[in-house]
Every structure is written in C-alpha cells, then in structure tokens.
Amino acid sequence: MEHDGRTDEPDKRTLRREFLAVRNRLTPDVVREAGGTLAGHALELPELAGARTVAAYVSVGSEPGTAALLDALRARGVRVLLPALLPDNDLDWGEYAGAGSLTRIQHGGKMALFEPSGERLGPDAVTAADAVLLPGLAVDARGMRLGRGGGSYDRVLARLERAGARPALVVLLYDTEVVARVPAEPHDRPVHAVVTPSGVRRFPGA
Numbered sequence: 744m745e746h747d748g749r750t751d752e753p754d755k756r757t758l759r760r761e762f763l764a765v766r767n768r769l770t771p772d773v774v775r776e777a778g779g780t781l782a783g784h785a786l787e788l789p790e791l792a793g794a795r796t797v798a799a800y801v802s803v804g805s806e807p808g809t810a811a812l813l814d815a816l817r818a819r820g821v822r823v824l825l826p827a828l829l830p831d832n833d834l835d836w837g838e839y840a841g842a843g844s845l846t847r848i849q850h851g852g853k854m855a856l857f858e859p860s861g862e863r864l865g866p867d868a869v870t871a872a873d874a875v876l877l878p879g880l881a882v883d884a885r886g887m888r889l890g891r892g893g894g895s896y897d898r899v900l901a902r903l904e905r906a907g908a909r910p911a912l913v914v915l916l917y918d919t920e921v922v923a924r925v926p927a928e929p930h931d932r933p934v935h936a937v938v939t940p941s942g943v944r945r946f947p948g949a
C-alpha cells in the first residue's frame with residue numbers, strides 16, 4: 744500500500760481508489776435498494792424534518808442513490824438545491840424541479856453529472872441551506888470525510904464557515920465506508936452525521 748511518507752496512514756489517493764473499487768463491484772439492484780433504505784433513514788432525521796432549504800446532489804454510478812430522497816424532500820415542499828460543477832471545481836447551485844429538470848453534463852475527463860437546467864443561483868446560494876447532504880467515499884469516527892478529491896465540498900464548507908452559516912452536514916455512504924480513521928488535512932471539516940442503509944450515526948464532536 745502507498746503511503747504519503749509523513750504518517751502511518753495510507754494517503755487519500757490510495758484510499759479513494761480502494762473505496763471506489765469496492766463501490767464499482769456493486770450491482771445496480773444493490774445501489775438502488777441502498778438508496779431507498781437510506782432515503783427512509785434520512786427523512787427521519789430531525790435536522791431534515793424542519794429544513795426549508797436542503798442542498799443535495801444527484802447520485803451517479805455506484806454512489807448510494809439519492810433519487811428517492813430528492814423526490815421525497817420536494818414532495819414535502821422543501822426547496823432542494825443541486826450543485827453544478829464550475830471549471831475550477833467550485834460549485835454553483837440551482838433548484839431541483841423534478842427528474843425532468845436535470846441535464847447530464849460531461850465535464851471533460853471527470854465523471855458525468857446530472858445538473859439542474861434552470862437558473863443558476865451562484866456559489867453563495869448554499870449558505871441559505873438548513874442542511875447540506877454531501878457525497879463522499881468514507882467518514883471516520885471524528886466525522887472527517889474523505890471526498891472525491893476535487894475539493895468542491897471543502898470549498899462549500901469553507902464558504903459556509905465564512906458566512907457564519909451552521910447547517911446540518913450529513914454525508915451519505917454505504918456501511919463499509921464508515922471507518923475508524925481517514926487522513927485529514929488542516930482544511931478538512933467534520934460532518935455532523937452519516938446516513939447509511941443501516942441507519943444514522945452522529946458525530947457529537949463535529
């Protein structure tokens with residue numbers, strides 16, 4: 744296993760590759776079923792029960808499915824914001840207006856994403872969210888999240904902090920992705936909870 748030379752921990756790049764390899768072996772049925780179960784748990788979170796605006800994302804490939812969750816939130820009357828990737832990996836935002844309102848965008852060599860086709864609200868729109876649902880590849884006992892490596896959500900979290908916004912931060916993962924420890928850098932910020940198909944785990948120190 745590769746190391747970053749500074750600690751005993753495997754580096755982020757190595758870990759991302761390992762977690763992605765496990766995800767890529769999941770069948771479409773497992774991915775869909777996990778999404779349905781996960782949506783049920785997420786919808787019971789008190790942080791989401793009172794939320795008027797939720798920043799979420801449209802899952803792709805073998806990410807735990809978010810389609811059921813997005814539609815359930817919208818049916819509740821929640822304003823759901825979805826990200827659109829900018830050239831520098833920062834995120835712009837637009838409102839979710841149903842599955843038909845999404846456009847598949849291939850960003851060069853990066854993964855293809857489904858983005859809102861309506862009005863763009865600007866990167867600061869996320870500061871209006873009462874809860875932010877984050878993608879990731881793993882989370883540890885402190886709530887530190889291993890992301891995809893683009894730094895998109897690191898920027899979102901930094902922007903929330905600058906604005907003095909304190910939304911609930913919830914990462915959506917598979918059970919095997921909740922681990923003892925992931926490497927953390929000074930810019931990394933912990934999340935408050937993780938939702939997996941088996942339930943919710945909170946990180947009180949976050």
Ligand SMILES: Nc1nc2c(c(=O)[nH]1)N(C=O)[C@@H](CNc1ccc(C(=O)N[C@@H](CCC(=O)O)C(=O)O)cc1)CN2
Pocket residue numbers: 800801802803806826827828832834852853854856878879890891892893894895896
């Ligand atoms: N479904 C979904 N939507 C999402 C994310 C996500 O993880 N999942 N994002 C999460 O931030 C944001 C998009 N940010 C991204 C940033 C970088 C790459 C990217 O470069 N991907 C390449 C190579 C990564 C690498 O260099 O290792 C790839 O996936 O092949 C993709 C998305 C917003 N939307």
Ligand SMILES: Nc1ncnc2c1ncn2[C@@H]1O[C@H](COP(=O)(O)OP(=O)(O)OP(=O)(O)O)[C@@H](O)[C@H]1O
Pocket residue numbers: 755878879888889890891892893894895896897898901928930931
């Ligand atoms: N606030 C920020 N503004 C600009 N770049 C940042 C910020 N925070 C982190 N970065 C940069 O983003 C890159 C990716 O960081 P990191 O490896 O922690 O990604 P990640 O947390 O796994 O990804 P993501 O945040 O997209 O889920 C690093 O080069 C890092 O320096």
